[in-house]
Amino acid sequence: MKDVKQRKILPYFLIGVVLFYIGHVLVKRYSYAPNFDSDFLGLNKIEWIYQHVMDYPLIDLTFTTPSISVGMLCFSMSLLAYLRVKREGIYRYGEEHGSAKYATYQELKAFEDKVEEYNMIFTEKARMGLINQRLPYEKQLNKTVAVIGAPGSGKTFTFVKPNALQGFGSYIFTDTKGLLVRELGHFYEEKGYQIKIFDLITFLNSDRFNVFNYMTKETDIDRVVDTIVTVTKKSENQGEDFWIQAEALLARALIGYLYFDSQLSGYTATLPMVTDLIRHLRREHPEVKSPVEILFEDLEKALPGNYACKQWDLFNKNFDGDTRKSVLAIIASRFSVFDHDDVRVLLEDDTMAIETWNTTKTAVFINMPENNESYQFISALLLTTVFETCIKTSDAILNGTLLVDLLHLQIFADEFAQIGKIPHLSKYLAVIRNREISMKMILQSLHQLDVVYGKDEAKVILDTCDTLLYLGSNNKDTLEYVSFRAGKGTIQDSNQSETRSQHGSTSTQHSKLARDVLTVHEVATIGVDEALLIMAKQNIFRDKKAHVKYHKHASLLSSSPHDDKWYRYVRYMNAIEEFKANVETENLIELNEEEIEEMEL
Known part of the structure; x- marks a missing residue:
């Protein structure tokens, strides 16, 4: 009672x-x-x-x-x-049907860092400090952001570039046009940044990435295989899982072989070498061992019980006949992309120095093709390696084993869907907040996230984002989500009625109603220059979009190949290119044998 x-x-x-x-x-x-x-x-x-x-x-x-x-x-x-009679119950006057409302600038100002350069820029007025230790405890949110904007909504102009010009910590940018490095390179050069360019559009004039340089333990073999298989997977058909698992078993054996053998023999392993091994998997004669079989036998003798040989043994014991042939055909098809000379050159050496990205100010530009998914696995593999490597560096600094300053690393993943599916992304996003790493996923709609990661995983990924910036969209699911998150408020309603007759009368009735702060239609029709900001545990904030031309460093930003701030760079793809570029040419005289003999006389 x-x-x-x-x-x-x-x-x-x-x-x-x-x-x-x-x-x-x-x-x-x-x-x-x-x-x-x-x-x-x-x-x-x-x-x-x-x-x-x-x-x-x-x-x-x-x-x-x-x-x-x-x-x-x-x-x-x-x-x-x-x-007097007291009514039992809980009363929230003015909030009877909902308490949602627009957030005010004063409410969001508490999330700002006092030093302007230490902030993320969301809108004309809204900022958030990047270093939680400098903010009050109750204002400490993670810095992972989902940015939603349809084509032409100004994602790059109003979000990426203003934040890029803050010049705080290190940056990674994905770019489908290859222009960001040209426009921002001069600024970062002036600020003393090391600049890395990874070009998957032309495969030329690029830094190079060799994943084997960042494999420090045998569990990294699984990570690399998982990324390649996940990103290049063509469908979600459950019947395909058998072949994927069989192929992954063989891929772990081959990549593992290169990992262990390169350490024993002192050479640099590369992913294209996997393709070379695949070519020599089949036996030319049933009674004669294939070259790869002999290689694994030699590795087992040199390093008994190693992980690669265990995977190879499992594959041989469980797959034979037509099944084995099918698996070999599948893995050959998947790794055939490494036969391109440009891809081989890009992946055979490493100039990225990923381990320094959160200790040395670095600006990284990853140029990705807009309409070619063939190389998505490379960009996904690079970002997976970034997560693993930079988390290790952060832990070493936080544990005191590496005595250097830890920089905040921001990943601006423009056209996020073009990167491909990053395995275990939600888990990475959940742990990087304490390592001074944050990701800004820039999407055209929430539906893009569903398509790449599936609805369930997409929801988990979105849950890891304490901030959502809406710049405009026509996608129904996106509009409904923003409207739902804005919430319902309580409004006053006034109804007037009039009776016209010989004894006419009028009456006014007042009541309170529930109303969406923003209906779906209102979300869809915000101004072209407006943005909606949703931060965890806060009401929705409506403001003008940020404008890069008003940034204090806007004068260092290039806008055309014709101005002197357009960043021009050279990256040598091999030693011959570098030699030719650094050796002055001389006038050469061609002589035949008779002329040479005359000269000797």
Whole structure:
């Protein structure tokens, strides 16, 4: 049974006594006042009482019947207040149907860092400090952001570039046009950044990435295989899993072989070498071992019980005949992309130095093709390696084993869907917040996330984002989500009715209604220059978009190949290119044998 909390009677009794005495004194004073002519209402007596209030003692315990009657009437007012009916329940006046509303600038200002360069820029007014230790505890959110904007909504111009010009920590940019490095390179060069370019559009004039340089333990073999297989997977058909698992088993054996053998033999392993091994998997004669079989036997002798040979042994024991041939055909098809000379050159050496990206100010530009998914696995593999490597570096610094300053690393993943599926992304996003790493996923709609990662995983990924910046979209799911997150508020409703007749009348009725702060239609039709900002545990904020031309470093940004700030760079793809570029040419004279003999004479 629910206990009902009773009012305390003593305060009401004391107030009643005071009111009783006041009523008694006023009646006594009124009786002392002289009679005035033409004073039907007694106003002159009241004025007299006011003028002579100090002529009589304040303590008067001589009671009369009228004074007691009026005093008891005053006392009863306090008694009625005590006995009044109290409605049970919880009341939220003005919030009966919802408490949602627009956030104010003052509410969001508490999330800013006092040093402007230490902030992320969301809108014209909204900022968020990147270093949680510099913010109040209750304002510490993770820095992972989902940015949603349809083509032409200004994702690069109003979000990527303004934040890029902050020049705080290190940056990674994905770019489908290859222009960001040209436009921002001069700025970063002026700021003393090391600049890395990884070009998957032309495969030329690029830094190079060899994943084997970042494989420090045998579990990294699984990570590399998982990334390649996941990104190049063509469908979600459950029947395909058997072949994927079989192929992954063989891929782990081959990549593992290169990992262990390169350490034993002292050469640099590369992913294209896997293709070379695949070519020599089949036996030319049933009784003659293939070259790869011999290689694994030699590795087992040199390093007994190693992981690669265990995977190779499992594959051989469980797959033979037509099944084995099918698996070999599948893996050959998947790794055939490494047969391109440009791809081989890009992946055979490493100039990225990923381990320095969160200790040395670095700007990384990953150029990705807009309409070719063949090389998505390379960009996904690079980002997976970035997560693993930079997390290790962060942990070493935080644990005190590496005594250098830890920089915040921001990943601006523009056209996020073009990167391909990054395995275990939600898990990475959940752990990087404590390692001073953050990701800004830039999408055209929430539906893109569903397509790449599936609805369930997409929801988990979105849950890891404490901030969502909406720049405009036509996608129904996106519009509904933003409207839902904006919430419902309580509004006043006024209805007027009029009756026209011989005895006409009008009436007005007031009530309170629930209303979406932003309906789906209103989300879809915000101004072209407007943005909606949703931060965890905050109301939605509506503001003008940020504008890069108003940034204090905007003068260092290039906008055309014709200005002197257009960044021009050279990256040598091999030693021959570098040699030719650094050796001056001379005039050469061609001589035949007879002319040479004449010269000798």
